[in-house]
Amino acid sequence: MQIPGEISGFQQVEIYAKVSSYVKSLNVDIGTKVHAGQLLAVLEAPELSSQLSAAKSRLKSQEAIYMATKSTYDRLFETSKVEGTVARLDLEVAEAKKNADFAQYQAAKSAYAEVQNLLNYLEIRAPSMV
Numbered sequence: 001m002q003i004p005g006e007i008s009g010f011q012q013v014e015i016y017a018k019v020s021s022y023v024k025s026l027n028v029d030i031g032t033k034v035h036a037g038q039l040l041a042v043l044e045a046p047e048l049s050s051q052l053s054a055a056k057s058r059l060k061s062q063e064a065i066y067m068a069t070k071s072t073y074d075r076l077f078e079t080s081k082v083e084g085t086v087a088r089l090d091l092e093v094a095e096a097k098k099n100a101d102f103a104q105y106q107a108a109k110s111a112y113a114e115v116q117n118l119l120n121y122l123e124i125r126a127p128s129m130v
Contacts, residue, residue, distance in 0.1 A: 018121040021045035034126040041124040048118055055112040062108040066101040073098040 021043035028040050073094040080086040 019043065019045055019048060019118055021048070021122060036126055036128045038126045039123060040126055043122040043124065045122060048115065048122070052112075052115045052119070055108070055115045059105075059108040059112045062101070062105040066098075066105040069094070069098045069101045 022045070024042045024044040026041050028034055028038075034040065073091075076086050076091050076094045080088075080091050
């Protein structure tokens with residue numbers, strides 16, 4: 001005895017890229033059975049690579065600026081311990097500059113981490129079972 005039937009996938013998911021890119025390699029074909037977390041495709045985004053390089057340069061530049069102003073402030077602070085050697089205003093200005101440069105350095109770190117995080121989206125993986 002034969003009974004007509006239809007076979008369909010247990011789970012079907014549509015996957016979209018979060019980053020504008022080109023397909024570098026496709027590791028599976030439509031209808032292929034995959035496991036959770038399996039690498040399905042690798043994307044390539046040349047613009048993202050150049051953004052990462054620019055962010056890294058800005059980060060290194062801001063780090064150097066911050067280290068220089070911090071060093072200047074530290075020297076002024078140590079010198080100011082001797083009465084009358086450094087005007088209070090000069091010390092306050094150096095501290096404000098150090099704090100501003102530190103904020104710029106932190107912003108550059110954050111921007112670099114953001115671009116680096118986008119690189120994770122260049123690998124398309126099968127979703128986890130929830």
